[in-house]
Amino acid sequence: MNSKEKLQAAATKLFMEKGYENTTVQEIASLVGVTERTFFRQFKDKSDVLFDTSNEMGHRVAAFITDHFDVEQKPLKLAVDGFASVFGVFDGERERVLARNQIIQSHSDLQERELLKSQALIGSVTNALSVKFDSELSELAARFAVEIFYMAFTKWIESTEKSFVEQVLAVYEVYEKLCQY
Amino acid sequence: MNSKEKLQAAATKLFMEKGYENTTVQEIASLVGVTERTFFRQFKDKSDVLFDTSNEMGHRVAAFITDHFDVEQKPLKLAVDGFASVFGVFDGERERVLARNQIIQSHSDLQERELLKSQALIGSVTNALSVKFDSELSELAARFAVEIFYMAFTKWIESTEKSFVEQVLAVYEVYEKLCQY
DNA sequence: TAAAGTAATGTCAGTGACTGACATTTGAGA
């Protein structure tokens, strides 16, 4: 566990215990045994410690799409399946995801940050879809897929009735209903 | 023109001239002839000076929806028409909108802030649609409408070919194409 | 193994965003 990971763990712990605002970077660093300066070498700002900037999930969804062009012809369904597949792991780490979500909902800076990540997600998905579909159609499908994902995520957070995959598919069915108007 | 409006004007001016990062709140306040403290009484933070927190546009779109339930039965089309109608004014103030957009694109804090506003927009539109439609369908339609709006906005920024309303309708047609898969 | 190089971390001083507490001014109405 390098200092970056240690800082992430310490930050999450402190944010949960005393809240995001009431935790100083100083405290996070001290808990790990490094200085504030080291924190800011690892993360661009305080909120950064909670976010994976690599867009790894975006790449995974994109990879799924690339791999399944032949099994699913509908662009949006393909992207949505990608989200379902990649984020299906959420069910296995519900605790952690819930804790992280609670921190993020507690402070608008963090919510904003989370939303910026969705832009990267849209970009990755758009690129992946563009290989087989018109670029405008790809972008729209990517945007919609991300919205379906978020809506499903919210519902998944609020209730334990369905698995993540089921929630995603349930929201996709709402989309199909919407199309029928 | 009260000090709030003066500060907004001064801030926009300075942000354009020297960039967002290179402009201090001190400078903005001085330009207007007030102190930094007054700035922070009007705006919750530096970026706030660029954003209308009232969600006025959200309310207007909601009002449009409420007024047009009988002329347009499709929930998404109704919401999209609302955006087209309310934001049609952009054509008349292209300069200003472009300038503001340029500032926002220059700094990720501002982009994040802009994205948070879209959540308020989604909320207003969802509420308005919920009067006649199922709540899940309403939320999804609201989310999609906002995405269509943003995509249209981006295209409108990048080219002068079409009016804002035309761009919105063009993206809506992409949606119809998407539904046909 | 010793020297040399490189990456991670520490130190420190400084800037700028933002807040709380309290004082002062200003403007509208009695």
Added chain:
DNA sequence: TCTCAAATGTCAGTCACTGACATTACTTTA
């Protein structure tokens, strides 16, 4: 003109964040 309230000023302080430079620790190579 007096009075009250709202807006603004003053000031001291905290905390996020950065640049410059020093130090430590770990790797490579002769």
